[in-house]
Amino acid sequence: xxAEPQPAPYRPDPQIDSVAPWLGDPVAAADFPQxxxxxxxxxxxxxxxxxxxxxxxxxEHFGRFVPLADNLPVPLALRYHGHQFQVYNPxxxxxxxxxxxxxxxxxxxxxxxGTKGSGTTPWSxxxxxxxxxxxxxxEILATEMLEALGANTSKTFSVVETGEELWRGDEPSxxxxxxxxxxxxxxxxxxxxxxxxxxxxxxxxxxxVDYALRLYPxxxxxxxxxxxxxxxxxxxxxxxxxxxxxxxxxxxxxxVHGVLNTDNMNISGESFDYGPWRWLPQWDxxxxxxxxxxxxxxxxxxxxxxxxxxLMQLAIALRRLTDSxxxxxxxxxxxxxxxxxxxxxxxxxxxxASRGAEADFALIAAAERAMKAEAVGPDAFFFAHxxxxxxxxxxxxxxxxxxxxxxxxxxxxxAPPGLPIEEVEALWQPIAEHDDWQPVHAKVAAIRTLGDxxxxxxxxxxxxxx
Numbered sequence: 366x367x368a369e370p371q372p373a374p375y376r377p378d379p380q381i382d383s384v385a386p387w388l389g390d391p392v393a394a395a396d397f398p399q400x401x402x403x404x405x406x407x408x409x410x411x412x413x414x415x416x417x418x419x420x421x422x423x424x425e426h427f428g429r430f431v432p433l434a435d436n437l438p439v440p441l442a443l444r445y446h447g448h449q450f451q452v453y454n455p456x457x458x459x460x461x462x463x464x465x466x467x468x469x470x471x472x473x474x475x476x477x478x479g480t481k482g483s484g485t486t487p488w489s490x491x492x493x494x495x496x497x498x499x500x501x502x503x504e505i506l507a508t509e510m511l512e513a514l515g516a517n518t519s520k521t522f523s524v525v526e527t528g529e530e531l532w533r534g535d536e537p538s539x540x541x542x543x544x545x546x547x548x549x550x551x552x553x554x555x556x557x558x559x560x561x562x563x564x565x566x567x568x569x570x571x572x573x574v575d576y577a578l579r580l581y582p583x584x585x586x587x588x589x590x591x592x593x594x595x596x597x598x599x600x601x602x603x604x605x606x607x608x609x610x611x612x613x614x615x616x617x618x619x620x621v622h623g624v625l626n627t628d629n630m631n632i633s634g635e636s637f638d639y640g641p642w643r644w645l646p647q648w649d650x651x652x653x654x655x656x657x658x659x660x661x662x663x664x665x666x667x668x669x670x671x672x673x674x675x676l677m678q679l680a681i682a683l684r685r686l687t688d689s690x691x692x693x694x695x696x697x698x699x700x701x702x703x704x705x706x707x708x709x710x711x712x713x714x715x716x717x718a719s720r721g722a723e724a725d726f727a728l729i730a731a732a733e734r735a736m737k738a739e740a741v742g743p744d745a746f747f748f749a750h751x752x753x754x755x756x757x758x759x760x761x762x763x764x765x766x767x768x769x770x771x772x773x774x775x776x777x778x779x780a781p782p783g784l785p786i787e788e789v790e791a792l793w794q795p796i797a798e799h800d801d802w803q804p805v806h807a808k809v810a811a812i813r814t815l816g817d818x819x820x821x822x823x824x825x826x827x828x829x830x831x
Contacts, residue, residue, distance in 0.1 A: 366772060367817050373471035375414030377435040380467055380475060381552075384576050387569050388557060389441035392463050395484030395494065397544070399528030400428030403498075403802065404505055406522045408813075409548055412470050427546050428525040430483065436466040442486035445556030446563055447628030448678055450662055455563060457556060457628050458488025461495065464552050472831040475580050477552040478522065481545040481638075495531050498524075498541035499793055500640075502805060506792070507639040508547075509812045510784045515710060515822030516614040517607075519549040519637040535656075541797075551581055551633030555679045559627060562682035571686055574600050581633045582829045583607070587698075592691025597683040600632070601695040605676055606702045606827030607634025612669040613706035617714050619645040619743030623654030625663045625671040627678050634827055644784050645743060648736035673699050702826065709823050714743075716752040716777075716819075717767040724766070731763035744783040751777045774818035781818065782811045 381388070402420055410416045418426070425431045432438055440463035446455045463486065466478040481504070482496025501524045511518040523546040530539035553573070561570040574596045583603035586593040590602065611634055615622065622629075623641040631637055643654040650666025658664070663671050676699065680692040708725035711732070712718065719725055735758075736746050750756055752769035792808055795801035816822075824830075 367819070367821055370409055370412035371471040372411045372416070373414050373469070375434075376469040377433060378467055378469050378475060379437045380576075380580055381437070381441060381464060384569075384572060385441055387566065388573070389443040389459070389464065390487050391439045392442045392486045393484070394430035394440065394463075394480075394544075395527075397428065397525075397527035397529065397542075399526070400424045401526040401528070402428075402523075403501075403526050403543065404521065404524035406520060406548070409520050409522060413468050413476060413548070423523065424525060427523040428527070428544065430465060430480075433466045433468075436468070437464065440465050440480070440483070442488060443552065443554070443557060444488070444560055445554050445628055446560040447554070447556035447626055448559075448675070449624075449626045449628070450658075451674065455560070456490060459486055460489040460492055461486070465546065474550060474831055477547075477549050479547050479549065479552050481547065482527075482542070483544050493531070495527075495529065495542050496545055497531055497533060497536065498526055498543040498796070499536060501543040501545045502793055502796065503642070503789060504545060504639045505805070506784060506789060506808065506812075507642050509809050510644070511614075511618060511620065511636060513812045513816030513819065514614070514618040514620075515713060515819065516618055516620070517611060517635050517825040519547040519635055522546045522548040547637060549631070549633070549635050549637055551577075551631055551635065553577060553632045554628050555630040555632065555675060555682075556628035558632075558679055558682040562685050565685075567685050570682070571596070574683070574686065577632050578603075583827045584829060586691075586695070590691065590694050592687055592694075595687045595691055597686040598691035598695060601676070601680055601683055601692055602698065603827045604632060604634070604679060605695050605699050607825065608672050608676055609669075609699050609702035610634065610706040610710075610823075610826035611636055612672045613703055613710050615668050616665075616707065617710040617743070619648075619665075621645065621652060621654040621663070621665045622668065623658070623663060625668060625675065627675045630672070630675050630679075634825060643786055646785055647740045647742045648733060648746075669703055706823075706826060712770070713823050714747050714819065715750060716769055716771045717764070718770040720767060724763075728763045728767070731760045735760045742783075744781070748777070748781055771820045772818070776814060776818040781815045782808065784812075 442459035442463045444458045462480045464479050485494035505521045508521045527542045529542040531542050532538040586602040592598045621643045629638045641655040652665045753764045753767045756764045
């Protein structure tokens with residue numbers, strides 16, 4: 366079974382104050398016509414001391430954005446640049462969201478509450494700053510499923526329907542509106558480092574490196590790494606380990622993020638900002654999630670490459686603070702980190718104990734061949750062969766000698782949930798037609814049961830133990 370987040374008292378700690386004057390802009394939330402609570406994350410409100418809020422108080426804080434006690438007095442829209450589909454864009458920033466609060470969990474980690482759909486900011490670029498209710502439902506499902514599958518992801522903390530009619534080109538309009546609150550370990554994107562480098566604000570860039578090292582601590586670089594005492598090099602080594610692990614978690618989950626731009630990369634290594642995501646219907650390295658990704662830049666099989674490319678852009682920004690050699694050494698460690706994470710995460714999801722790198726890589730290769738031959742996706746594959754069962758041919762040979770690991774959960778005798786796009790659409794229809802949320806809540810419960818069945822996930826790489 367998986368351990369639940371541990372209860373904690375409310376511990377506000379707005380550390381962002383130290384960098385706020387040059388990292389973001391104070392903003393106000395939109396004044397929404399209504400606030401109707403649609404989703405409250407009862408698993409995670411306990412972990413940050415907010416379980417005692419009544420629903421009416423919840424709506425005040427996460428629908429009207431009345432500040433939490435002793436926290437940020439006003440929200441902060443962060444500034445950043447970024448590569449979007451590998452084209453540099455200096456006209457970005459939090460255009461429909463902001464950092465609302467910072468607090469500590471029971472382990473002492475600093476966590477952020479940030480928004481999506483909370484209204485316009487100086488960085489809205491003629492957008493309306495809003496989020497569709499359907500988009501919020503999709504983010505609930507994506508974050509719950511990725512959390513169950515062991516990925517280091519932001520958590521959908523709250524969804525409040527806001528009573529506005531929105532017009533969008535990619536779904537029937539007018540459509541309903543919402544504001545979403547995310548819980549994450551950090552709110553600092555690669556693009557914030559890129560912006561400071563582009564503006565040649567080297568003192569601020571160095572201060573942001575120090576902020577990240579202090580609040581998201583990780584292990585030091587290897588003993589033989591050049592420049593291992595340089596703060597910029599230390600941060601890049603940690604970012605490489607974190608992002609290589611994230612890339613592996615996507616691959617083992619069969620998940621396609623869709624928009625792996627540098628402004629969607631978090632220095633804490635978390636996955637976040639779910640737009641045109643998909644789970645693989647069958648194993649296909651060329652499968653894309655975004656209808657506008659015509660070249661397949663962020664196709665399923667290219668995600669590790671895309672994430673590594675983004676790390677290269679972070680290194681270019683950090684080059685203003687240190688020599689090239691320490692940064693190159695950090696980037697060159699990506700393949701080893703990725704391979705180790707793939708083996709660790711693959712064996713965990715399959716429910717077998719690792720037999721070492723050579724055997725694990727052979728098993729992964731055999732599994733990929735089997736999925737291609739049988740035209741199935743990872744969800745069906747991992748269920749069919751949980752604990753090493755029911756394998757034939759090359760796969761049986763690759764699994765020979767592997768011992769089952771993990772609990773014998775009743776779910777493995779049934780059928781664990783997947784999240785194909787057709788089901789997402791089917792879950793939305795009762796809401797759109799009858800305001801019936803029961804199917805979505807039932808799906809979230811089923812996904813959490815899957816997480817329990819899979820057991821305690823691999824610890825995210827690149828962080829110190831808490």
